[in-house]
Amino acid sequence: MANLYDGKMAAIFDAMYQTFIDYDEEYHFYNSLIQEKNCKTILEIGSGTGNLAKRFQENNQDYIGLDYSQSMIAIAKERNKNGTFIHGDMRDFELEKPVDCILITGRSTSYLITNEDINNTFESIHKNLNKDGVLIFDFIDANRFIPFTKENEIIIHEAEYDSIKYYRNSNWKTTSSENFMLEWTAQYYTLKNDEKEIIADDFSTVRIFTLNEIQLFLYLNDFEIIRTIDRKTYAYDTFVIVARQK
The missing domain is CATH 3.40.50.150 (Vaccinia Virus protein VP39)
Incomplete structure (x- = not known):
């Protein structure tokens, strides 16, 4: 894991x-x-x-x-x-x-x-x-999520906490149709003065x-x-x- x-x-x-x-x-x-x-x-x-x-x-x-x-x-x-x-x-x-x-x-x-x-x-x-x-x-x-990821190459989520706006750009790539494995890559950033500041990158293999x-x-x-x-x-x-x- x-x-x-x-x-x-x-x-x-x-x-x-x-x-x-x-x-x-x-x-x-x-x-x-x-x-x-x-x-x-x-x-x-x-x-x-x-x-x-x-x-x-x-x-x-x-x-x-x-x-x-x-x-x-x-x-x-x-x-x-x-x-x-x-x-x-x-x-x-x-x-x-x-x-x-x-x-x-x-x-x-x-x-x-x-x-x-x-x-x-x-x-x-x-x-x-x-x-x-x-x-x-x-x-x-899997029956609903895989078609969703095929139709949406980049998935963006936005959140605000303690007056800070956070964004996450996610990409899901199917790596195995046998047991529905995906590679999830995500980039996290905030916006300051309309400029993107990258705060973290993440990668996981999920099922x-x-x-x-x-x-x-x-x-x-x-x-x-x-x-x-x-x-x-x-x-x-x-x-x-x-x-x-x-």
Whole structure:
């Protein structure tokens, strides 16, 4: 797995996503699913800079965040002084105690680029859930996203935070039609006095999925899907899956 969002990229990500995502709405969305299933203990995989964590903590919920980026965790800990965050890899982790619900947020499934990655992740999650535990996660829908990238060579996103305007130019190139792998290159910049100032370049290899693929991976790893939600986000058409441990 790539060395995700380390150093200054973590701070840039945090600033831009304050505009991209309404974290109050995001919390309400996930928490409503959690409460429907009467889950008391929660692990968020891909907890990032702790924006959802802040909402869980403010509502006195039993929450743990796990992320692959030490830089992200540093920001999350600063934002949530009493929060619990673990540096770890979703493909192989072990909690001190299993939990009732595990979330994978922010389309972090895109960084599971091999079938082994996906199976190892679902196996680790299964082991860290209580009996009849619930898994909730989102993924980018390949059937809609690939045509979108073919029609839009450059995708521009704009955000404003602390009176600074940020821009991100993204390019997606399909590298494998066998398992829907893409190379994502992005250039981040600000505008000062109408002049572009480049602040970072980013590159990642990512994978997107069809709904049928995800259904099969879950079945093979002893999960049953209890709800599928077609959800629009700021940039991508996604599905959110709610599954129960068998």
